[in-house]
Amino acid sequence: GQSSFKMIPSFVPQTATGNEKGSYLALDIGGTNYRICEIIVRGDGHIEVGRKENVQIPTQLLTSNGDELFDFVAESVKKFVEKSNETSPKEIGFTFSFPIDQTGIASGKLIKWTKQFATSGVEGKDVVQLLHKAFERKGVSSDIHVEAIVNDTVGTLLASSYESQDKPTLVSLILGTGTNFAYVENVD
Secondary structure (H helix, E strand, C coil): CCCCCCCCCCCCCCCCCCCCEEEEEEEEECCCEEEEEEEEEEECCEEEEEEEEEEECCHHHHCCEHHHHHHHHHHHHHHHHHHCCCCCCCEEEEEECCCEEEEECCEEEECCCCCCCCCECCECCEHHHHHHHHHHHHCCCCCCEEEEEECHHHHHHHHHHHHCCCCCCCEEEEECCCEEEEECCCCC
16 A cells, blocks of 8 residues: 655665774765765774764755756865875765665665755756766766765664664664654565
8 A cells, every 4th residue: 555654775785793894984965064074983883983074055056956066065075085195985975865766775866855955957866976977077086986875864773783783773763854764674
C-alpha cells in the first residue's frame, strides 16, 4: 500500500566496525549554513575533527541557479583545501540533507528542495555530478572527489556505530526542520 514515508536507500553496505582509519574531508549541506571539515578516524572508535569552517550561503543563491550554488560550494572547498597542507584529504564524505533518489554510494538525484531552497536546475539532477562539474570550473584538484553521499541520519548512524562498537547502533533520528530516521536493513 501507499505510505507517506519516503524510504530512500543509502547504499551504505554496512555499519562501521570502529577499526576504520583514514583522513577525509566532510562537506555538510543541510541549510543556509554548511560545514567543511577534516575528519580523522583513528581506529578503536576514536574520531578527531581537524580544521573546520562554517560557511553562510548568500541568500541570493537560494533562488539562483544550480551552477551558481555549486560554484560557490566548490570555491569554498578550494579555499579550504588551499589553506591546508599538501597532505589534505582527497576523499569527501558529502552529507546532503535533502531528499535524494540515491542510485549508488556516490550518486543521487535531488527529488525536491526543502527548507528555504528553490535553486533552479537542481531537482532531478545528480548533485554529486553537479558538484564535480563545479570543481572542474573552479579549478579544484581532480584528486578531490566525493566518495559517498548520505543524509544526516545515515551519517549519525554511522558515526554512532563507529564510536560505540560494544553497543550496536540500529536506528538514528533527527528532529529538526523535518523528522528523519535511518535504520539498518538486510536487503539480500
